[in-house]
Amino acid sequence: MYEVKLQANHLPKIREAGHMKDTEGTLRHPDRTMESINVFFYVKHGAIHVFEKENEYRIQAGGYLFLKNNTPHWGGDFYTPGTEWYYIHFYADPSLDQKDEFSPFHNSPILLDRTYSSQLTFPKSGSVSHRECTEKQLSSMIHALDSPSAFSALQACSLTYQLFIDLYSNAINGQAGTRSSRIISRMIEFLHRNKHAKLVSKDFENELEMNYAYLSSLFKKQTGKSITAYKNELLIAQAIDLFKTSNLNVTEVSSTLGFSNPYYFSRVFKRVTGVAPSVYINELYRNP
The missing domain is CATH 2.60.120.280 (Regulatory protein AraC)
Incomplete structure (x- = not known):
């Protein structure tokens, strides 16, 4: 072409x-x-x-x-x-x-x-x-x-x-009216609507009435990232908002968002943003 x-x-x-x-x-x-x-x-x-x-x-x-x-x-x-x-x-x-x-x-x-x-x-x-x-x-x-x-x-x-x-x-x-685009839009809306929930493959299958393996492959192809990576971005966006609007520390934010421990939270945070949460906090304008 x-x-x-x-x-x-x-x-x-x-x-x-x-x-x-x-x-x-x-x-x-x-x-x-x-x-x-x-x-x-x-x-x-x-x-x-x-x-x-x-x-x-x-x-x-x-x-x-x-x-x-x-x-x-x-x-x-x-x-x-x-x-x-x-x-x-x-x-x-x-x-x-x-x-x-x-x-x-x-x-x-x-x-x-x-x-x-x-x-x-x-x-x-x-x-x-x-x-x-x-x-x-x-x-x-x-x-x-x-x-x-x-x-x-x-x-x-x-x-x-x-x-x-x-x-x-x-x-x-x-191209928004194509079938694949409609499916991805529904998945993204579902992820945003349930950004606080621990979603599993069955949740997507019940919501979209499609096989999870197909949905996962289509999502990766259309967005360039996995469903898990997208979900992590939503979680880290919430973490950043908490860092901006509160005085919660890393451990408290990790617990608020349901991470198993602050070390895992820090790894995910750095994977998404490229920096550790402590570094990100130091670079923010925070409420007094």
Whole structure:
């Protein structure tokens, strides 16, 4: 499918961007292979016909397409007169090997470092729901890029990142109605509703009326973490809240949350947050 990816904590690095219009209908998409450059374009008016290796795309007004670096692409039909589009050429991200995909099911209240080091796989193509907003974003990005400011490139890259995140989230939201997504949403709701309970496999089977092995495998695939790991995140989020809002010590919080002993609690806390609870407490703003 020649998908275009970006690390979640990296801005897309623009090489060039612009707005074009073919008034006479004498142009078509270039025939080229861009070794280190990904391409994004959005059609404002008319339509653009593009091939990327064996795949064919006809992008209508209000639609967009990502083209992957180092993959041959070329134009098909000439543009219809009056075709107008925006384009962004940005450098391929070389740091994506072995990165986990960002999970749209990240409902944990803890912001963890691995959330930012995940990767985003952008939808290959699609249509925007609010064309005026998207076109305003693109216009603002090009205006920033053309600015004489020393920060013009960074500002343009930041605006492009916001545009790409909007397209990504809209595509993910469009998949929310799939069967697997509905199952995961029900599991997460069940976990949050019972975050104080000691859930076992039978509880999930009774709630979802499905085999636990299947549910566990699906959860791991969709969220990137096990059910137990997700449950631990919920428990540690409660621990952090108790550390913030009370003067309870580690042993007292461990007991409040039902851990067998404070040593096990500390191990789980460090596994989730990356630091021991005593370190986390020292770094908090706590109520007097």
